[in-house]
Amino acid sequence: MNSSTPPSPPTDGNPLPADGRALRADARQNAEQILQVAQEVFADLGYKASIAEVARRSGLGMGTIYRHFPNKAVLVERIAIKVMRESLIEVRRALADGSDSWNGFTRVVRHMMGLRSSQLFPVSRGRATEPGPELAGIRTELLAALQELVEVTQRAGVLRDDVNAFDVVLMLNSIPSRLPTEPDDVVTADLADRFLGVLLDGLRAPGSEELALPPPGRREIDLFFRATHGL
Known part of the structure; x- marks a missing residue:
């Protein structure tokens, strides 16, 4: 390879160092640990959670976190890329299965609902830059695969x-996230699962309610994520 050729973007959602060299095994492990812990922190506390809380739960120093993720906006974007990649895997698995279209479709919807109900796309309106090309690319890829799954499930008549696909994404994001709780609270009602049951019932063919036109498209999805999630 020519030495001037830029490095390929990472395929697992982890950032490359600033000079483009591959991460050492320990550094890669730290990056993965930070992403997983930050995902859990934002799910518990929302985007208002501090990087210090991520450091505390991960057992890593602030300096280590900032070496991988220079600010919170970058960290949020890496989480978004990570969960979109995971969702794309689920969609492709459902497309490859083909034995039960409705089961595959509902499995994907429940997977994506799990991400939504855990607040894995935290509000980040304060970001100073536009989302990077990797996030834009994986979002396009995921929406295309999801639309293919929708069409396959429609052809099966169910x-x-x-x-x-844009309807599905917007509907999922309209379902309330899990209820915020105090440390000792016990929440018995799984509201997200209840509302998802109603949503899936409404999506089943043939559907008796006429829907307003026109349907949403990519423009509406981009506006929604930018206004609501800063992504």
Whole structure:
């Protein structure tokens, strides 16, 4: 390879060092640990959670975290890339299965609902820069695969034929996140799962309610993520 050729972007959601060299095994492990812990912290506390809390839970120093993720906006974007990649794997698995279209579709929807209900796309309106090309690329890839799954499920006659992937994404994001609790609280009602049951029932073919036109498209999705999640 020519020495001037830029390094390929990472495929597992982890950032490369500033000079483009591959991460050492211990550094890669630290980056993965930070991402996982930050995902849990933001799920518990929302985007207002501090990087200091991520450091505390991960057992790593602030300096280590900032070496991998120079600010909170970058960390949030890496989490978004990570969970979109995980969702893409689930969609492709459902497409490859083909034995039960409705089961594959609902499995994907429940997976994505799990991410949504855990607040894995924290609000970050304060970011100073536009999302990077890797996030834009994985979002495009995920939406295309999800639309393919929608069409496959529609051809099987089990999903109403007047919805698209953009409908599904926007509907999932309209379902409330899990209820915030105090440390000793016990929440018995799983609201997200209840509302998801109603949503899935409404998506089943043939569907008796006529939907307003026009349907949402990529523009609406981009506006939604930018306004709501800063992504």
